[in-house]
Amino acid sequence: MSEERFVSRGFVGKRRAGEKKDRIPPGQYLTNDFPVLSAGPTPRIPLDKWTFAIEGLVKEKVSWTWQEFLQLPMQTYVVDISCVTKWTHLDMKWEGVSLDTLLEHAELDRNSMFVTAYSDGGYTTNMPLTDIINGQSFIALKYDDKPLAPEHGGPARMVVPHLYFWKSAKWVRGIRLMEKDQRGFWENLGYHNRGDPWKEQRYWND
Amino acid sequence: MKQTLNWQLASIKNVKPETANVKSFTLTLPAWMRHRAGQHYDIRLTAEDGYQAQRSYSIASEPEREGEVDITVERIGDGEVSTYVHDVLVPGDRIEVRGPIGGYFVWEASMDEPLLLIAGGSGVVPLMSMIRHRAAAGAKNPASLLYSSRNFEDIIYSSELEALINANSGLQIFHTLTRSQPPGWKGYARRIDQSMLTEVAQPLGRSVQVYVCGPTLLVESVANGLVKIGISSNQIRTERFGPTGG
């Protein structure tokens, strides 16, 4: 049996000490990479079949085709991203459509309190509606001035920078408004329901 | 009684450079257990502050060698474990390991069907364990290795493989070099494709057992190619190494 904690001589790992310590949430390390982390193979949907929808507890389901989506006002976002696997990448530059812009087109029911974002390939993630409005989230079409690569969620992914990156659903196809919170793919297997990196809300019971 | 699989402290006994980016490490193990060819060990590194990194490395040596195992590791430029293993570890150092593990990608000399081993880059490592085991056990089943490397200098175990052919053990080796070939090169000189697979597999017959190991994309395209030439998928075992091969 190995000792309580054997330390490997001279091993430090790939983490970089941050000059920007105050911008890195607890337990995270700084990276300039954009790691590819997935739960499944890259979905490939032809753009002429792609749609984005807002449905569930809304007066009427609203949806956009790719061409229609491209007509929506886009903004540039430069945000810090933290993944629960411990990497943080500062100042990531995205271009996309704010969820506020999209929600303007739907009439929400009074009881629409929670959101489930759903994606090609079956991934889902959930959060309170209050976490995606007021400029807090967007549907990204571009990263670093280039169309979003398929392995990073392209053609479109949700980005919710103030929560751990598993909440930023890749290959997103819509959001469902709900009265009751429904745990998504990782939230129902040990991952924290909300996921605030500054409170280090990684797992259940955190 | 169920065996437990615990972390143990292995010692580095020897370090042998194989190619410019590849080294083999001989580990002595306090709780050595005879492995099966194709299995691997998990390696765990721990930093002072408790940060840990873990990787799996295939065993390169034959099960017949008692008390120690060889692992062969390719140094990947931005890989935090392989760079540590290459740049820091010297004989006398210790490293936490767990194993041997893996029951799916294994071959035993008692399996007497013809054997086809297909390797891409450092994917040759677990297949080398099978080849060494076959030699140590004196197995006589027809066996071929199809080994894809970028350049001649990247071929791992090249002199040992040469010696095995010459020892007339019924092992055939086919090399393919995909980037550049030395003058007078007589082997294949392209990525593995269906006609190459046909040429190599056909002599081994319909009951051939195939093991494919290497980068994920190579493994997938080879496995698909084998099915297309009529080898059924339950005759094919794969080990995908990920993008870099190790």
Added chain:
Amino acid sequence: MEETTDINRELMLDANATAGLLYEIFGAEMTASPTECAHCGNEGELGALLAFTQGPGIVLRCSTCENVVLRIVRTEEAIYLDARGAVYLRLSR
């Protein structure tokens, strides 16, 4: 036999790569153990499942239909396992 570049696919492994973790969970070598996909009925060894290991958890998928067979999350205190995608798992006695 063209290869499309897709780093996500390149990072995909066989479940054989998760043999150590499966051993931790089940206390036994599992990769040679049979299982049946609850989605499409495909039967095979656990080691042949497609493994996605880079994310917050490990996802093992059926090599035929690519639906989820097993999901594993490791937190500081616990291991969570979702085996609903498998009709059964088999442990030797």
